[in-house]
Amino acid sequence: MIIFATIITGLMIGSFLNVCIYRMPSEKSVVAPRSYCPTCKHRVLWYDNIPVLSFILLLGKCRFCKKSISLRYITVEVLTAVIFVILVKELGLNVTTVIYMVLSCGLIIATFIDFEHQIIPDEITYGGMILGVIASFVFPQLHNTFNRFYALRDSLSGLILGGALIYLIASIGTIVFRKKLKKIGQESAMGGGDIKYMAMIGAFLGWQGAIFVFFLAPFFGSFVGIIEKLRKRADVIPYGPYLSIATLVVILWGDRILRKILPY
Ligand SMILES: [Zn+2]
Numbered sequence: 001m002i003i004f005a006t007i008i009t010g011l012m013i014g015s016f017l018n019v020c021i022y023r024m025p026s027e028k029s030v031v032a033p034r035s036y037c038p039t040c041k042h043r044v045l046w047y048d049n050i051p052v053l054s055f056i057l058l059l060g061k062c063r064f065c066k067k068s069i070s071l072r073y074i075t076v077e078v079l080t081a082v083i084f085v086i087l088v089k090e091l092g093l094n095v096t097t098v099i100y101m102v103l104s105c106g107l108i109i110a111t112f113i114d115f116e117h118q119i120i121p122d123e124i125t126y127g128g129m130i131l132g133v134i135a136s137f138v139f140p141q142l143h144n145t146f147n148r149f150y151a152l153r154d155s156l157s158g159l160i161l162g163g164a165l166i167y168l169i170a171s172i173g174t175i176v177f178r179k180k181l182k183k184i185g186q187e188s189a190m191g192g193g194d195i196k197y198m199a200m201i202g203a204f205l206g207w208q209g210a211i212f213v214f215f216l217a218p219f220f221g222s223f224v225g226i227i228e229k230l231r232k233r234a235d236v237i238p239y240g241p242y243l244s245i246a247t248l249v250v251i252l253w254g255d256r257i258l259r260k261i262l263p264y
Contacts, residue, residue, distance in 0.1 A: 006088050010081030011051035017105055018076050021112045024121045040065035051077040072112065080108060083248065090252050095139050100251050102131070103204050107244040110197060114240035125196035129159055132203025143206050154206035162202025162210035166195045166239075194239045201247050209250055212258070216246040 020030050022038070035044040042064040048054045055074045062069060083104050091097045106128045110120045133155050136142050140151030174181065202210035220242040249257075 002088065002093060003085060006084050007081045010084035011077050013084075013105060014077035014080030014108075015049070015051045015073075017080060017108050018073050020109045021072070021076065021116075024109065024123060025113055025117045025119065037062045037065060037067070039067040076108060076112060080105070083108070086252060094141075096142055099135050099139060099142055099204070102135075103128070103201075103251075104248065106200070107247060111241045111244045114193070120193035120197045120240050122196070125193065125200045128200035129196070129203045132200060133159065136203070136206075142204070155203050157207040158202030158205055158210045159199045160202070161207045162205075162214070163195050163199030165210065165214045166198040170195065194243070197240055198243055201243060205247065205250060209254065212250045212254055213243060213246045216249060217242040220245045 016030075019035060023030050035049060036042060037044065040062060042062070045063070048058060048063055052074055055069065058069070060069050060071070060074075061067065084101055087097050087100050087104065091100070106124050110124045113124075114120050133152070136151040136155035137148050140146055140148045143151040143154040145151050145154075198210065198214070201213055205213065217239070
């Protein structure tokens with residue numbers, strides 16, 4: 001029953017995340033107006049706005065102009081539900097899990113926007129930093145403590161260290177790839193968005209978590225990504241997606257992985 005409710009909640013929230021992913025990069029409001037078809041601008045009817053189901057019933061096409069609806073919509077809905085279910089299964093249903101669900105929403109929005117536009121909106125990064133710090137103080141159990149000030153210290157040190165680590169690697173990358181960057185007219189190997197993004201993740205996970213995510217992220221292809229990107233396109237490297245995956249892995253299985261690597 002809990003799992004079923006989690007799936008439904010995940011699908012519905014995923015549907016809202018789609019709105020954020022579509023509207024945030026162009027600075028449009030995420031609450032108003034009601035959803036509309038990006039091609040014919042026709043308003044989406046409420047019964048055509050049911051997660052997954054409507055997509056299948058409409059065969060992935062707009063009811064009015066018959067233009068294909070991006071597969072991203074159903075992907076984000078299902079992904080949100082899947083992540084929510086795994087969080088509940090692994091961590092149980094408690095305040096910490098709910099906070100991680102909120103963080104996951106930020107990760108999903110940032111990842112999909114980063115893929116498409118190579119930016120991570122400030123609403124997510126700054127908003128997430130503030131939320132992470134407040135959540136740590138109000139719910140210190142997020143950092144495995146009952147002491148609000150320890151939790152706050154963990155959160156703030158995570159924020160600073162997270163940002164600093166990416167800043168450092170970006171600076172090194174800029175020096176190492178200086179010639180290449182100049183050729184493609186790029187100033188820095190990494191966008192400021194990634195620095196803020198990692199700071200936000202640190203605010204939720206604390207400094208240990210931030211270090212862990214930082215070292216885990218390259219395993220998800222960033223190294224390959226950096227080289228590929230510098231070779232092919234002038235874009236800033238989308239490092240965000242790898243940070244997102246690493247963050248989820250650390251939240252879910254961080255303890256288990258640490259116990260495997262550190263024998264004590
Ligand atoms: Zn349409």
